[in-house]
Amino acid sequence: MQIKYGLNSLPSLLKSIGATIVFVLVDEHTSKHCLPLIKKHIPVFTKISIKSGESNKNLQTCEKVWQTLIQKNADRHSLLINLGGGVINDLGAFCASVYMRGIQFMNIPTTLLAMVDASIGGKTGIDYLAYKNMIGSFANPEAICIDTIFLKTLPAPQLLSASAEIFKHAILQGRNESKIHLEKKFSTFSDDNILSCIKKSVKYKLSIVASDPKEAGDRKKLNLGHTIGHALESYMMLYHKPMLHGEAVALGLLAEAFIAHSDFDLDYNEFLKTVFWYDLNFKKPSLESVNLNTLIKLMRKDKKNRSATIRMVLPVGRGKVRTDIEVTEKQIMDGLKFVMAF
Numbered sequence: 134m135q136i137k138y139g140l141n142s143l144p145s146l147l148k149s150i151g152a153t154i155v156f157v158l159v160d161e162h163t164s165k166h167c168l169p170l171i172k173k174h175i176p177v178f179t180k181i182s183i184k185s186g187e188s189n190k191n192l193q194t195c196e197k198v199w200q201t202l203i204q205k206n207a208d209r210h211s212l213l214i215n216l217g218g219g220v221i222n223d224l225g226a227f228c229a230s231v232y233m234r235g236i237q238f239m240n241i242p243t244t245l246l247a248m249v250d251a252s253i254g255g256k257t258g259i260d261y262l263a264y265k266n267m268i269g270s271f272a273n274p275e276a277i278c279i280d281t282i283f284l285k286t287l288p289a290p291q292l293l294s295a296s297a298e299i300f301k302h303a304i305l306q307g308r309n310e311s312k313i314h315l316e317k318k319f320s321t322f323s324d325d326n327i328l329s330c331i332k333k334s335v336k337y338k339l340s341i342v343a344s345d346p347k348e349a350g351d352r353k354k355l356n357l358g359h360t361i362g363h364a365l366e367s368y369m370m371l372y373h374k375p376m377l378h379g380e381a382v383a384l385g386l387l388a389e390a391f392i393a394h395s396d397f398d399l400d401y402n403e404f405l406k407t408v409f410w411y412d413l414n415f416k417k418p419s420l421e422s423v424n425l426n427t428l429i430k431l432m433r434k435d436k437k438n439r440s441a442t443i444r445m446v447l448p449v450g451r452g453k454v455r456t457d458i459e460v461t462e463k464q465i466m467d468g469l470k471f472v473m474a475f
């Protein structure tokens with residue numbers, strides 16, 4: 134798998150892949166804002182357009198993609214380029230990974246979240262029934278091409294929400310990686326600051342994934358903030374106003390840091406880092422109407438659990454995490470109440 138920075142590298146990437154037919158998967162936003170930027174680098178392609186948004190990351194949308202691939206005679210040597218955010222990257226990669234038992238695909242992430250997280254690591258998938266990423270596969274793209282030019286048209290909330298994954302990577306790396314996030318608001322980061330954060334995140338995620346591609350051990354660390362984060366994201370999608378993935382993860386990081394400090398051995402200063410970072414960047418969450426019991430039920434569906442217990446990744450000590458920690462409902466309730474009263 135090749136990772137390149139800059140759209141100028143597209144022609145050489147395409148040459149090295151040598152596909153028979155090139156398809157580009159877009160949604161209405163990436164068709165408008167991002168497709169024009171790659172057109173000059175890709176001489177001929179067939180566009181496949183789907184509707185944007187998490188609510189379309191489902192089986193019906195996959196069927197549309199597969200039907201178009203069949204109608205346009207996609208063969209086993211075709212290439213699917215996923216030009217978009219995490220939804221396009223996850224869904225397109227899943228479609229490619231099972232079409233004719235797997236065709237080549239390339240990710241060109243156009244959101245910050247997709248650049249630092251969703252486009253990397255080989256997890257593909259779609260939502261099924263009420264559950265996020267319930268159906269999916271592990272499959273790696275031939276290449277990932279990252280260019281921050283796409284971020285110019287990305288709405289500000291999308292940028293901010295993705296900074297939660299960047300902060301998570303910084304905490305996981307320990308050392309001094311979270312320093313810049315505590316010095317200034319993410320919204321004031323320069324283009325260079327953002328590019329540097331992306332490169333660090335990509336390098337870190339790749340190193341973890343390389344050591345544990347199928348999440349048998351070390352990779353579980355990347356789920357920091359996600360047990361509570363995913364449950365909140367699903368809850369909001371089902372019962373309320375949908376919440377951005379990173380917003381949910383930011384709340385998850387906060388709640389899980391509280392649990393880790395109260396009931397496990399997270400250093401007080403480390404706990405304060407997450408509190409300070411959240412406070413610096415995010416507004417007070419409006420979670421008054423959230424039913425905590427329903428949220429906990431959703432957490433029980435988390436793929437990280439074994440039997441009936443809820444397990445999560447928690448920060449411990451300084452700059453370290455422990456995976457598979459069994460957490461009681463009471464501890465989770467306390468973490469959620471802390472966040473709700475924030």
Ligand SMILES: NC(=O)c1ccc[n+]([C@@H]2O[C@H](COP(=O)([O-])OP(=O)(O)OC[C@H]3O[C@@H](n4cnc5c(N)ncnc54)[C@H](O)[C@@H]3O)[C@@H](O)[C@H]2O)c1
Pocket residue numbers: 160161162163166167185186187190217218219220221223243244245246247250251252253254256257265266283284285286287288291378
């Ligand atoms: N596979 C993984 O490892 C992994 C990791 C993290 C998240 N994810 C998944 O990623 C998804 C969330 O990704 P996301 O936050 O990128 O959301 P998204 O893909 O829905 O994109 C957000 C919105 O921005 C629009 N958009 C995309 N690029 C744009 C641009 N350059 N300019 C203007 N608008 C643009 C999209 O059309 C969409 O409306 C979730 O489904 C989550 O489960 C997957």
Ligand SMILES: [Zn+2]
Pocket residue numbers: 250298359378382
């Ligand atoms: Zn995430």
